[in-house]
Amino acid sequence: MVTSMTDAANTNEPRPYHHGDLSRALVEAARRLLEQDGPSALSLRAVAREAGVSPAAPYHHFKDKGELLDAVAHEGWEMLNVRMTEARARETTLGDKLTALGVSYVQFAREHPALYRVMYDCSREKATLPEHLHEADDSAYCQVRDVITEVGGGPMNELDIELATTAAWCAAHGLAEMVAFKQFDPMKEQLGGDEAFLRGVFTHLGIFGHMNARALT
Amino acid sequence: MVTSMTDAANTNEPRPYHHGDLSRALVEAARRLLEQDGPSALSLRAVAREAGVSPAAPYHHFKDKGELLDAVAHEGWEMLNVRMTEARARETTLGDKLTALGVSYVQFAREHPALYRVMYDCSREKATLPEHLHEADDSAYCQVRDVITEVGGGPMNELDIELATTAAWCAAHGLAEMVAFKQFDPMKEQLGGDEAFLRGVFTHLGIFGHMNARALT
DNA sequence: AATACATCTTGACGGCGTTCAGATAGGTGC
DNA sequence: GCACCTATCTGAACGCCGTCAAGATGTATT
Structure with missing residues (x-):
């Protein structure tokens, strides 16, 4: 060994x-x-x-074990930010950007399942998500909110934007956890691959499906 | 003490x-x-x-600690089933039934946060959700799938139904975890209460928003 | 009444998070 | 170059944990 x-x-x-x-x-x-x-x-x-x-x-160097895990989790969030920034930049239309953000989020969670768990476990203990998540411009949350704001254009008020971002976040996190439980192999086969499956689920979720429809038509 | x-x-x-x-x-x-x-x-x-x-x-009585937790988790799923069955029965239209299923799911998670955690932690270790979830008629998953099937009527094929149910599940689970992190007090105030907030988020999520629209018009 | 069996206790093992006194080394002022 | 201060690391200890093996204690069967 x-x-x-x-x-x-x-x-x-x-x-x-x-x-x-x-x-x-x-x-x-x-x-x-x-x-x-x-x-x-x-x-x-x-x-x-x-x-x-x-x-x-x-x-x-650390007050206790939790503080070490916090540091690990912080690194994780930064990795996720980078990942999502890249995914967003690769697409051109707003609808595609939004879907790409969601897909890259879930892919990150599957590629680093243990790290992803630590990221949320740390938040759970403090009963609050890290501050930088709602503040730093490149944070996952802010990126999603920005795209949703752009997609909504003028008509969407502040409350709706936050609601929609929260909804998107929930959907992405929920799917990220589900793929850790189930393989969804039958569905993946029928849809022709992994990313197609993720897109399929997101399309069934309002923020994404709705936005895509609006952005594409 | x-x-x-x-x-x-x-x-x-x-x-x-x-x-x-x-x-x-x-x-x-x-x-x-x-x-x-x-x-x-x-x-x-x-x-x-x-x-x-x-x-x-x-x-x-139990092989190890995990098996005891399994038993606790099993009880949790049964409690959730009861809760959702009642919520579903209280509503008349399919759209309302679907939203009620989602809202009751999240409310259960908030009222029993520790139990809800154990329910999913047990699944995580085995990397699979409990079988009865996809089989027992009164299980949360089957209930959601049934309503979605009814809402979809004829046009929805098997794959779409499973995709939509999965999407709804992800959304509900994601929201259930989020309310453990954030209080969303500003949003709740603006929307006039807790349940209104939950309905608001679900309305922004395709399965629910879309279905509601279809069922109500 | 004797025997088999299920159930519970006692005591032990190694691993854990954490603390504290003491060893070691780099940095600062002389 | 030297003494001292402080940051850093070690070793040993504490009480907790999950788990196991051996023995005690009841219940059931014959």
């Missing part, structure tokens, strides 16, 4: 007493464990082991 | 050596802890304590 090459634990030169940038190393170790063995394997002690330090070392 | 009155641990007559129906008592103890202190307080040892037995006793 050989561990990761980036694992500082079993290099021969055993590491200087002071690590240098342990908080960074811890977050990366956590991400590695998460991708390899899932959320249940993500104990603070395991992270410390993976980073090659004692179980107590993380406490000089 | 006085514990629950149903707690068998501190009755004076300390309990017969053989409990009688421990598996039932354990599930109920688990539910009590869940409602009172949330999912994080739900350790096997705590459940055993609450039921007034030793930490090892549960292993004569």
Whole structure:
């Protein structure tokens, strides 16, 4: 059983007493464990082991385990932002942009299921989604809201925009969780592929279907 | 610190050596802890304590902790089924029935957030939703599918029905999770109440908005 | 009454998150 | 170059957890 090459634990030169940038190393170790063995394997002690330090070392950089997970989750949201920004830029019409945002969101969740779980688990404990989600311009929420605002043009009032964005968010998150439970293989086959399936579901959801219709006609 | 009155641990007559129906008592103890202190307080040892037995006793009735949680989750799904059946029966038009199913789903999730979490956490570990969900006639999924089938009438093919049901499910689950993160107080105020808010979001979601329009016109 | 069986307890194991006293090293002023 | 301060890391400990094996205690069967 050989561990990761980036694992500082079993290099021969055993590491200087002071690590240098342990908080960074811890977050990366956590991400590695998460991708390899899932959320249940993500104990603070395991992270410390993976980073090659004692179980107590993380406490000089994070208040507790939750704060480390917060850092991991934060990275996750940033990755998601990048992903959605790219997907949005690839499309030309507003309807396509909106669908692309939704599809890329779900694809991210499926490619990084453990990370996606941590992102929401952290929010659950604080009973609130991260602030930057509703503020940073490139945040997933703001991007969706922007496109919806543009699609709606003048007629949509503030309340409707927030409602519609919330609805879209719920739909995307719901679908992201569902694809972790079910494979939907029969549907995928009939629709000819994975992305077609995702588009199919989104088309059945008002924000997307409705908007697409409006944008395309 | 006085514990629950149903707690068998501190009755004076300390309990017969053989409990009688421990598996039932354990599930109920688990539910009590869940409602009172949330999912994080739900350790096997705590459940055993609450039921007034030793930490090892549960292993004569459940293979491991997961199997106990499965039993709790199963009860949760049944409660949800009842809730949705009632909500559906209260309405007359198909559109109203569909919206009522969605609203009652989300309300259940908010009233029993810890139980709702356990229901999905159990599914996550097995990477599949419980079978009865797609089979039992009164299951949440089947109820939604039935109404959608009726609304669609003849024109909807099998694939579209499953897609639409999946979409509705995702939307409801997504919203159910969102209300655990955000209070949406500003929106609720503007819309005049909690249920109005939920209806508002669902109206923005295709299955519901679209269906309502079709059913009402 | 004797025997088999189900059920519950006791005690133990390793792993967890967390804390605290003490070891180690880099940085600062002399 | 040296002493000191502070940040960082270690080691050992605490109480909790899930789980298991061995033994105690009732119930059921014969």
